[in-house]
Amino acid sequence: MAASLAPPRAAATPRRPQPWIWRLQSLLTSYLPLLLMAFLATGTWWLVKNTPGQDEEREAAPARHEPDYRMRDFELRRIGADGRLRVRIEGAEMRHYPDTDTLEIDGVRLRAFAPDGSLTLATARRATSNADASDLQLLGDVRVTRHLLGPGGEPLAQPQLVVSGEFLQALVNEELLRSHLPAVLSYSGGEVHAQSFEYDHLHGKLRFAGHTTGRFEMPPARNSKGRGR
Structure with a gap:
C-alpha cells in the first residue's frame, strides 16, 4: 500500500536587516540630546558671571590671553x-x-544621567567652551559612551554606543555633533571608521566625509527546521 508524502514546506523568507546607517542614526537621535544637556550643565555661565570683580577700577590695558582665575581639582x-x-x-x-x-x-x-536612567560618560585630555556653553569642544583622547539602563535599575556595563577620536565638537543651538578629524563609532557589534562626520539632530541627518569604512558582525543564522516526513 503506497503512502503519499506531504509536499515540503516553503522556505521562510529571511527578514531583511535594516540598513546600518539607519540604525546608527536612530542611536544618535536619542544619544545627542543627552550629551548636549550634559554640556549645558557645566556651570560655565554661572562661574563666569559670578566671578568677583576688582574693588577698584584700573586703567584699561591691552587684552592678553592669560587666565584671570583658575580652579584645581574641581567638581x-x-x-x-x-x-x-x-x-x-x-x-x-x-x-x-x-x-x-x-x-x-x-x-x-x-557623567550625565538622562531622565530614563541611561548614562553618558565622556573623557578627554582637554575641553573648551565659550561663555554660554553653546560651542563645546573635546580635544585629545576623546571617548564618549552611552549606557542603557539594565533590569536591576543600574546602567549596563557594556556601552550601547562608543564614539572615540581626537576631536569632538557640539554646537548646542544648532544641535550639531561633528568632527573634522577621524573618528570611530562602535555600536551593536559594528564599527565605522570615518575620516570626518556630522550629525544634524534637528534634521535627522548623519553625514560622513572622506574615506569611510565599516565592519559589522552578522547575527548567527537560525537553524532551519527539518522537513516533515
Missing part, C-alpha cells in the same frame, strides 16, 4: 528636581580667559 554637580544627580563634571584644572571669554578644562570627566 561641579547638577541635581534634578527629583533630588537625583543629573550631571557631574570633574577636571584637574579649569581656567577662564577674559580676552575671549572662554573656559578651558584639563582632564575633563563627564
